Amino acid sequence: MHGEAFYAKVKASRRGTTLRYRSAFDIIGPAMVGPSSSHTAGPNRVGQIVRQLAGAMPTQVQVSFFNSFAETYLGHRTDRAVVGGLLGLRTDDPRNRDALALASAAGMNVLIATGTLDGVHPNCMRVEVRGSCDPVDALAISIGGGRIEIIEIDGYSVRLSGEYPTLVLRHIDRIGVVQTLGSILARAGVNVSHMEIDRRYRGGEAIAVVELDQTVAPAVLDDLRRTLPLLNVKQLEAV
């Protein structure tokens, strides 16, 4: 294929119409400890998100690296980076270097596994945590330059970038949940930048991942708990 046809095809193969990279600091940044933005900084951010989803430091951790990650995680210190994130260390914290020793000292048992997973991005990892925290099973991809996407939480299909303050609601699938949520956030002056919902089955347990332009005040979270059929709601900070 040559000329115009080739370029038309390339243009058509662009993923959707939403842009994955939006800010100058998606390109100039993050500030981080090396050696790899996709294999060190990105996985650290996944760890930070899972830590927030878990609500406390987990004592049992299994990290599975797939595809490119499986081949190169040792060299890129990807294991230390994820564990550093689970310990609450930011991407530019030099203590990420010693994260495995810090985890051991803190009573966090870490198991690393490798494997292959077809049909997903080459840089893919699963983080499963439990013990003294809420159990979390998250599948994440690292798409380049430190940007990541959590694509699955506890089997629900989602998209969570960690770039924004984010609400993660576990609720019962009912008519009007999204509208009520939207109204409460709107009254609080909070704008939704991206939202994903998924459910186990019609009328069953469901998840909403809501990325926001502003942080939600505790009173608004209480309002959500009172008004919606919620199992729980968590607010995650941008990482």
Next chain:
Amino acid sequence: MFTSMRELLELAAALELPISEVMLRREVEETGRAREEILERMRGHLATMEAAAREGLDQAERSASGLSGGDAKRLADYAATHQALLGPQGDRAVSLALAVSETNARMGRIVATPTAGSAGILPGVLFSLREQRSLEVDDLCRGALTAAAIGLVIANSASIAGASGGCQAEVGSAVAMAAGAAVEVAGGGPEQISHAVALALQNVLGLICDPVAGLVEVPCVVRNGVHAAMALAVADMALAGIESVIPADEVIATMRGIGNAMPRQWKETALGGLAITPTALRVRDRLRDEGARPAGETPGGS
């Protein structure tokens, strides 16, 4: 939002603004943050880049693997005492780029520009130009914003990750960004910046990502140094009025097409290229023995 170099040039022309200012205004719109807050954050990143370069030049210590470290200082010392072939300016850019990449390999603090594996190129170019032209930090911010605009176009229409598009995507993006930044701080206009981007990317097409033992060291550190020099070369060409026959957006699309067609063993898996040379395999086995911990297989599956 601009999604192509063409759109970026049209915006700059319509607003009669340099690309850095288009980027800054776009950032204000996108994030709702004040100009000064954005500039302050960029100045912070520049300070981190500078510290990373200084650390790399000061330290002769090798990385944990022993594969890199000390070459930035070696080149700087040589350039100070010899008639360096590339000239003092070129050698300064190369040694600064090596320095940042060596700091990165030691798990030191750097700024991904656009990635950690390519983090040496932009600071190498910007800080060498600051010394040459007595630039102020605001000039460096303009350069970094121009680089960001170029990087956004490439990231959204192709890729900036070695695992997705090979090294052409990673170092390629960085050299295009740095070349554009150099043109901007040297006083060139948006059209010249676009030509610099096209010229830079054409010369990295097909470059594979084949890190020895999966480490961001060989060939990555030296590759950062070399491409800092290349960024200056294409920036000079663009400033001299040399134009790319193939427009930047078509080169970016080509890079994407090549990246899609590239086999996975050349995309940061350490399963091809230099990574499977006899020497590289010996290095890999040695490091596995030294750092060995059990890494069992898991069935995978979602």
